[in-house]
Amino acid sequence: MPEHIVEKKTYYAVFTGLILLLAATVALAYIHLGKLNIVAALTIAFIKATLIILYFMHVRYSSRLLWIFVGAGFFWLGILFALSFSDFFTRGWLPLPTGWE
Amino acid sequence: MPDHSIALAHQFDDIEQQHESAALGMWIFLATEVMFFGGMFLGYAVYRGVYHAAYAQASRHLDVLLGGINTAVLLCSSLTMALAVHAAQLGGRRTVVLFLLATMLLGSVFLGIKGLEYYHKYEERLIPGSHFEFSGPNTNHAQIFFSFYFVMTGMHALHMIVGIGIMLVMTMLTWRGNFSAEYYFPIEMSGLYWHFVDIVWVFLFPLLYLVDRS
Numbered sequence: 651m652p653e654h655i656v657e658k659k660t661y662y663a664v665f666t667g668l669i670l671l672l673a674a675t676v677a678l679a680y681i682h683l684g685k686l687n688i689v690a691a692l693t694i695a696f697i698k699a700t701l702i703i704l705y706f707m708h709v710r711y712s713s714r715l716l717w718i719f720v721g722a723g724f725f726w727l728g729i730l731f732a733l734s735f736s737d738f739f740t741r742g743w744l745p746l747p748t749g750w751e
Numbered sequence: 752m753p754d755h756s757i758a759l760a761h762q763f764d765d766i767e768q769q770h771e772s773a774a775l776g777m778w779i780f781l782a783t784e785v786m787f788f789g790g791m792f793l794g795y796a797v798y799r800g801v802y803h804a805a806y807a808q809a810s811r812h813l814d815v816l817l818g819g820i821n822t823a824v825l826l827c828s829s830l831t832m833a834l835a836v837h838a839a840q841l842g843g844r845r846t847v848v849l850f851l852l853a854t855m856l857l858g859s860v861f862l863g864i865k866g867l868e869y870y871h872k873y874e875e876r877l878i879p880g881s882h883f884e885f886s887g888p889n890t891n892h893a894q895i896f897f898s899f900y901f902v903m904t905g906m907h908a909l910h911m912i913v914g915i916g917i918m919l920v921m922t923m924l925t926w927r928g929n930f931s932a933e934y935y936f937p938i939e940m941s942g943l944y945w946h947f948v949d950i951v952w953v954f955l956f957p958l959l960y961l962v963d964r965s
Contacts, residue, residue, distance in 0.1 A: 655837065655840045655841070656833075656837065658834070658837060661830060661833045661834060661837065662830075665826065665827075665829075665830040668826045668829075669823060669826060672819065672822050672823060672826065675956075675957050675961065676815065676819055676961070679815075679957070679961035679964040679965065680964050680965055681965055682965035683965065687961075687963070687965060691957035691958070691961055692957070694957070695953050695954050695957055695958075698950075698953045699950045699953055699954070702829060702946050702949060702950050702953070703946075703950070705833075706829055706830075706832070706833045706942075706946045706949075707942075707943050707946050707947075708939075712771075712774065713771060715771070715775065716771065716774055716775060716778060719775055719778040719779065719782070720778055722782060723778065723781060723782030723785045723786075724785065726782070726785075726786060727785050727786065727789045730786070730789055730790070730793060731789075731793060731796075734793055734797065735796075735797075738797045738800065739800060
């Protein structure tokens with residue numbers, strides 16, 4: 651056997667968790683939390699994605715080398731977001747001149 | 752071990768190495784997919800920061816019930832996909848075929864509900880373009896939201912269609928007896944793709960349907 655075989659009950663447990671998190675994200679969206687609504691929604695989405703990656707996609711049982719490959723993909727996504735946000739969301743911070751008058 | 756020698760491609764030392772190579776290659780492909788969808792998520796996020804009021808208003812026009820059901824349908828399809836891989840690891844043939852068929856069926860249900868939602872948006876004149884109608888002060892900004900909605904869910908749906916095609920091929924190969932408990936990697940790698948598409952939806956659902964419901 652080239653790979654660790656995940657037990658069926660693990661899959662059922664992860665699936666139950668995913669459905670409960672889906673219910674939680676819908677329920678939380680209707681409760682007014684102000685800016686925390688998006689934080690809650692994204693946190694739940696990240697937990698769901700992590701569950702899928704670790705268990706359904708078997709990454710938890712894979713080699714360190716595969717962890718690096720998986721991490722690299724999301725690390726580069728992080729670069730894309732961090733650098734773009736640091737531009738777009740700081741544009742109003744400094745009173746820049748509008749141009750040559 | 753006739754099975755083993757058929758499964759092992761000659762460039763690999765052993766079946767473990769072959770398996771890891773397949774998984775690494777698949778994850779490189781998935782990294783490119785992460786960047787592909789990442790660009791759209793970034794555009795969505797930047798405009799959400801700028802036109803938050805319009806996003807909130809436009810998002811309320813989406814159907815949370817249908818979107819929520821679709822999320823559950825997709826999560827179910829990920830479960831049947833995981834169980835198909837599990838059955839394949841044990842060398843089952845009929846079970847693998849049944850779970851792959853269930854995965855395709857659930858994927859088709861998702862696309863059907865998505866199509867129904869698109870039709871509702873068409874009837875409500877919420878498709879961006881010259882026929883777009885939106886009551887409120889933010890018509891143009893709401894059009895940006897719906898542009899992201901259609902492009903992102905459309906690209907996601909396209910990935911679903913491709914996924915169903917892949918599963919169709921996997922079903923036929925399994926039925927023909929191409930796989931065994933030693934060699935089931937194509938099913939597992941197709942599963943990685945299917946789960947990835949599921950993850951994209953896990954983010955799309957709250958970001959598009961639940962912008963400001965409270």
